Amino acid sequence: MDLQLIYTPRSHFSRKVRLLLDGLGIEAALVDAGNAAALDPALFGPNPLMKVPTLLDGGRAVFESDHIAAHLVRTRDPGDRFGVLTADVDALNARAVMNGAMGAEVELVLGARSGFDTAHPRFDKMRTALVAALDWLEQRHGLFGDAPDYLGFHLVSLWDHVALYDLVPLEHPRLRARVERLSALPFVAASKPR
Ligand SMILES: N[C@@H](CCC(=O)N[C@@H](CS)C(=O)NCC(=O)O)C(=O)O
Incomplete structure (x- = not known):
């Protein structure tokens, strides 16, 4: 292939x-x-x-x-069906926030896996930033459209990973609704991490 x-x-x-x-x-x-x-x-x-x-x-x-x-x-995909090549500043800010949040998740998960005590204040900052990122996204939930797009794929990937590892509470009803709508698509459900 x-x-x-x-x-x-x-x-x-x-x-x-x-x-x-x-x-x-x-x-x-x-x-x-x-x-x-x-x-x-x-x-x-x-x-x-x-x-x-x-x-x-x-x-x-x-x-x-x-x-x-x-x-x-x-x-x-010359038509860019899922908006990957967007130049919209708000969408790119959301992408940056989600990437930063996902980076914090990596440190928390792989830090614990590598034997670090994630009760250390450095990791507290990562959990705090992760919650702040989710709050920030919740306030801008309108950026996530009803139709599937790359921003939505990003959100589902972030959300399901936080949920899988129970890293912080997911108290974000509007984001949850977007994730649930996307997760109804069989190809999205199929790659949900377990
Ligand atoms: N900025 C990179 C981040 C990739 C990343 O952090 N991947 C994680 C797994 S989800 C990883 O491989 N981490 C290995 C490590 O940090 O040692 C991207 O967007 O691809």
Whole structure:
């Protein structure tokens, strides 16, 4: 297969790319890196940062979830059906907030997995920022339209990962409603992390 995605089944950064692939009906072979906290560079293919996702498109490697999404759209979806290439400042702020929140999740989950005591104040800041990010998004819930789009795929990926690891309380009814609506789509439900 031309496309391969190095990922892990629970990786939320990988899931937004998987949702885009599935939404666009693009086939890609999924290559499970195993434990994202692992120290073996070989697990992460050509990515020097030892993170997932990485896309392999023929002979070319593409790093970073949003870069991968943009690459997929530029090469395979000229109409940009899911709004990946948006230049809207509010949408891009929401994307930045969700990426930051997801980064905090990574530190909390992989920190605990690597043996850190996540009661340390450094991790308190991450939990506080994660709640503040969700509050910020809740106040701007109107950015998430009814129709499936990349911003919605991003939100579902963030939300389901917070829920899976029970990182902070999810007391955000408008975001929850958006997530539930999107999760009714079979291809969205299919990649829900367990
Ligand atoms: N900015 C990157 C973040 C990717 C990321 O942090 N992935 C996590 C898994 S969800 C990871 O591989 N972490 C490994 C580590 O931090 O050691 C992206 O958008 O792809």
